Amino acid sequence: MKKRSLDVRGLEAPQPLERILEVLATLQVDEQLDVTHWREPLLLYPVLAEHGWKYRAEYDERAGTWLISIWKDGH
Amino acid sequence: MNLAALSLEKAPRLWTPVRFFISAPVFGVIAATIVFMDGGQLFQSRWSSASLAVVHAFTLGYIAMVMLGALFQMLPVVMGAALPQAGRIAVVAHLVMTAGTLFLVVAFLLQEPALFLVAIALLVPLLVLFGAGVIVAIFRAGQTLTTGRSVQLAALGLVVTVVMGAWLASGHAFAAVPLDRSFTNDHAAWGFTGWILVLVIGISGQVVPMFLTTPQYPKYAGKGLVYMLVALLCAGSLVPLREFQQLVVVLTSVLMLAWAVLTLYLLGRRRRKRFDITDRFWRVGMLCLVLGTGTNLYAYFGGTVAGADISVATGIFLLPGFAVSVINGMLYKIVPFLVWLNLRVPVVMGKLKPGRKYYTPNIHEVIDVQRMKLQFAFHVAGLLLLVASIFLEGITVYAAATAVLVSSLLLLANLCHAVRLYRKYARQTIAVR
Numbered sequence: 001m002k003k004r005s006l007d008v009r010g011l012e013a014p015q016p017l018e019r020i021l022e023v024l025a026t027l028q029v030d031e032q033l034d035v036t037h038w039r040e041p042l043l044l045y046p047v048l049a050e051h052g053w054k055y056r057a058e059y060d061e062r063a064g065t066w067l068i069s070i071w072k073d074g075h
Numbered sequence: 076m077n078l079a080a081l082s083l084e085k086a087p088r089l090w091t092p093v094r095f096f097i098s099a100p101v102f103g104v105i106a107a108t109i110v111f112m113d114g115g116q117l118f119q120s121r122w123s124s125a126s127l128a129v130v131h132a133f134t135l136g137y138i139a140m141v142m143l144g145a146l147f148q149m150l151p152v153v154m155g156a157a158l159p160q161a162g163r164i165a166v167v168a169h170l171v172m173t174a175g176t177l178f179l180v181v182a183f184l185l186q187e188p189a190l191f192l193v194a195i196a197l198l199v200p201l202l203v204l205f206g207a208g209v210i211v212a213i214f215r216a217g218q219t220l221t222t223g224r225s226v227q228l229a230a231l232g233l234v235v236t237v238v239m240g241a242w243l244a245s246g247h248a249f250a251a252v253p254l255d256r257s258f259t260n261d262h263a264a265w266g267f268t269g270w271i272l273v274l275v276i277g278i279s280g281q282v283v284p285m286f287l288t289t290p291q292y293p294k295y296a297g298k299g300l301v302y303m304l305v306a307l308l309c310a311g312s313l314v315p316l317r318e319f320q321q322l323v324v325v326l327t328s329v330l331m332l333a334w335a336v337l338t339l340y341l342l343g344r345r346r347r348k349r350f351d352i353t354d355r356f357w358r359v360g361m362l363c364l365v366l367g368t369g370t371n372l373y374a375y376f377g378g379t380v381a382g383a384d385i386s387v388a389t390g391i392f393l394l395p396g397f398a399v400s401v402i403n404g405m406l407y408k409i410v411p412f413l414v415w416l417n418l419r420v421p422v423v424m425g426k427l428k429p430g431r432k433y434y435t436p437n438i439h440e441v442i443d444v445q446r447m448k449l450q451f452a453f454h455v456a457g458l459l460l461l462v463a464s465i466f467l468e469g470i471t472v473y474a475a476a477t478a479v480l481v482s483s484l485l486l487l488a489n490l491c492h493a494v495r496l497y498r499k500y501a502r503q504t505i506a507v508r
């Protein structure tokens with residue numbers, strides 16, 4: 001699966017969510033988006049579930065960042 | 076078919092919390108009306124029927140109402156598919172909460188045992204089940220929720236407060252149950268520190284840096300602080316030694332002051348310095364937390380000012396001053412954000428007619444900043460006049476009630492404006508779906 005990455009650290013809300021949504025709109029089924037975020041984007045999850053996206057979120061304690069991987073259902 | 080209503084039902088992320096949010100200023104109106112009708116007696120004693128009615132209009136009708144709405148929005152996210160009916164449960168919970176609070180407020184005003192009984196029957200099962208539900212949901216979700224532990228402890232604080240409150244209300248409802256006034260201090264301490272403050276501290280670690288571009292809170296100002304506050308609260312309630320309880324009150328006050336000062340310091344170091352109404356509301360809130368902690372300590376050790384009941388000032392500083400200010404400020408971030416999100420998602424996700432341009436209002440356009448500034452001015456005037464009413468009678472009391480009334484009505488109008496804006500743009504997009 002091809003990977004695309006997006007760093008939204010330091011952006012004022014709602015810009016992180018807007019950037020993520022904009023990349024998702026162009027993401028192909030064989031692609032995965034890796035987002036680096038200061039916080040866990042809890043409000044994004046129901047949107048992902050509603051539109052058939054799968055995700056995995058991990059917290060990197062040392063860096064103090066969240067890594068959220070998003071891909072299309074079916075993989 | 077009413078397209079507007081349909082589109083709102085289709086946006087549970089918006090409507091589930093918004094029905095609670097819009098009810099909050101209505102209870103602000105009710106509180107102001109009671110102050111008007113009472114004419115100032117309630118400023119002389121925390122025990123008067125009118126003061127108890129006003130306190131519960133704020134704590135249940137305003138503060139808990141908004142917090143329930145916000146948590147109802149997050150619960151399905153945390154629980155995933157385990158709670159598919161969250162939207163419907165929220166509708167029932169909102170009705171029960173509204174009716175139960177109204178019954179309790181009127182019960183205090185009329186001192187009518189039957190009304191206390193109805194209030195207990197409505198509020199206790201709702202709030203205990205809700206608190207337990209939040210605790211279980213977060214345990215099931217594991218470690219994914221960063222503020223989870225604080226929210227769990229706040230939910231525990233809510234349950235303890237409600238059980239204590241039910242016991243006190245039973246004292247009003249049944250002749251056989253003694254009305255133990257000294258127990259009220261524990262009920263108030265758990266309600267303010269264990270439920271409201273713990274929840275505000277828990278969520279500020281997330282929302283203040285995110286919405287106000289401040290530096291992050293240091294790690295010890297999150298979970299560690301919350302654990303200490305809850306431990307002190309438990310110790311104070313369980314150990315009935317006077318000197319020990321004095322120590323608990325002093326230590327709790329030091330922690331509260333330190334957190335308020337830290338938050339003011341962080342707000343002073345925002346990366347973007349442009350005017351932000353939420354920043355102003357939070358500064359007022361923190362200042363009131365400092366003042367309320369101070370007057371509480373002063374009154375606890377027997378201090379008086381001009382013979383007045385200073386605990387009334389503590390109540391004003393901590394409830395409409397601190398809790399209502401931070402919640403009001405946060406509503407001006409959350410509601411525009413939810414309106415924007417629910418309009419933006421279908422556009423970005425390509426669910427609409429291809430090739431056609433759709434306009435999503437900017438998040439800062441959802442509620443006009445001048446309208447928010449006007450409401451803020453009435454809110455601050457209301458706080459100043461409420462405190463002044465402790466010492467001055469007559470016109471000051473009616474001016475205070477008017478300011479609280481206007482502030483609540485303006486907040487209601489601003490929130491309704493946001494919902495109308497959502498409906499206007501949602502109608503444009505829903506028509507071509």
